[in-house]
Amino acid sequence: MLNKTTGSIMMILLLASGISQAQVPGAQTGLPSAFNGQECKSPDRAAWVPQANSIVALWHFDGTGTIANAATVKSVITNTDATATIASSTLAYAAHSAAPAAISNFRQHLTTTGTAxxxxxVNSTALDNLSAGTWSFWINISALPTTKAIRFFYKSDNNSSRGYFSTLEPSGQLGFIKVHSSSNQQVFSCPVLASYLTNSWHHIVITWDGTSAGTASKIYLDGTELKYTGAADPRLTGSCPNWSSYNGYNWQQAGTGGFNSDATYKFYLAGVPASSASNPDSTAFNGKMDEFIIWNTALTAADVTALYKHQKCN
Known part of the structure; x- marks a missing residue:
């Protein structure tokens, strides 16, 4: 489960324990014993955050109650606030359970029910035409897709010639697509076990190096790249016949034909817009989401591991 604090509160806790913010200790004093050995830090632009100066959006999803139509969901980064796009009685904030009392005011997350x-x-020039990117977020999935892939995030012209989006397929594969005008650059992981993904918090990171190569994108789950090596992996089903041909993934494909500007299209979280050719009801995410961060560069594997370690709380 993920819990978080603001930068100022963490600075107070760190100073009280004699640990400087620039350090990356293996354990923290001042937290309940169950949380020692983990950082439980806010991912604001603090010294520990990988490539912090390249962050272009960061949503903590802190709040209470239902998020009404047209309500603003604040981003830490200027001019990247999100807006609820359709009237809903189920999009809301909720509190993480069992958060340490000392940080109980900073334990909220976003909840969705898989409806349109x-x-x-988000309409922001900071997210337009990224030359490379990383998308990091925590999820707790309530229901897996059955017939169509759900979208964790989406910025595209209905998959025509521009933008990108992420998916969770009914097969359990996690995917990322960078839309090109002829054939898309894409990567799909080997199938993840349903029992691993559902009803518990997990950290997903997707990176894209800005090129059209088949190896341009990588997918990470809970701190390490989601690659099958032929050895047992508790995250995966173990059935992935293409892994040796696609660098441990089930599918990789280079993009062709180039891609066009995505500046006229919003960035969406937890689904697709009603105007999309996809059915918003069947592609919407059902579960909980937290700490969504976007960089305009591709994080390294070491960066992703550090990010996971310092955000995880138990």
Whole structure:
């Protein structure tokens, strides 16, 4: 489960324990014993955050109650606030259970129910035409897709010639697509066990190096790249016949034909817009989401591991 604090509160806790913010200790004093050995830090632009100066959006999803239509969901980064795009009675904030009392005021997350109304839209030049990117977020999935892939995030012209989006397929594969005008650059992981993904918090990171190569994108789950090596992996089903051909993934494909500007299209969280050719009801995410961060560069594997370690709380 993920819990978080603001930068100022963490600074107070760190100073009280004699630990400087620039350090990356293996354990913290001042937290309940069950949380020692983990950082439980806010991912604001603090010294420990990988490539912090390249962050272009960061949503903590802190708040209470239902998020009404047209309500603003604040981003830490200027001019990247999200807006609830469709009237909904189910898009809301909720509190993480069992958060340490000392940080109980900073334990909220976003909850969705897989309906068309449970999406957030962002219209920001900071997210337009990224030359490379990393998307990091925590999820707790309530229901897996059955017939169509759900979208964790989406910025595209209906998959025509521009933008990108992420998916969770009914097969359990996690995917990322960078839309090109002829064939898309894409990567799909080997299938993840349903029992691993559902009803518990997990950290997903997707990176894209800005090129059209088949190896341009990587997918990470809970701190390490989601690659099958032929050895047992508790995250995966173990059935992935293409892994040796696609560098441990089930599918990789280079993009062709180039891609066009995505500046006229919003960035969406937890689903697709009602105007999309996809059915918003069948592609919407059902579960909980927290700490969504976007960089305009591709994080390294070491960066991702550090990010996971310092955000995880138990």
């Amino acid at each position: 109304g449970d999406i957030l839209g």
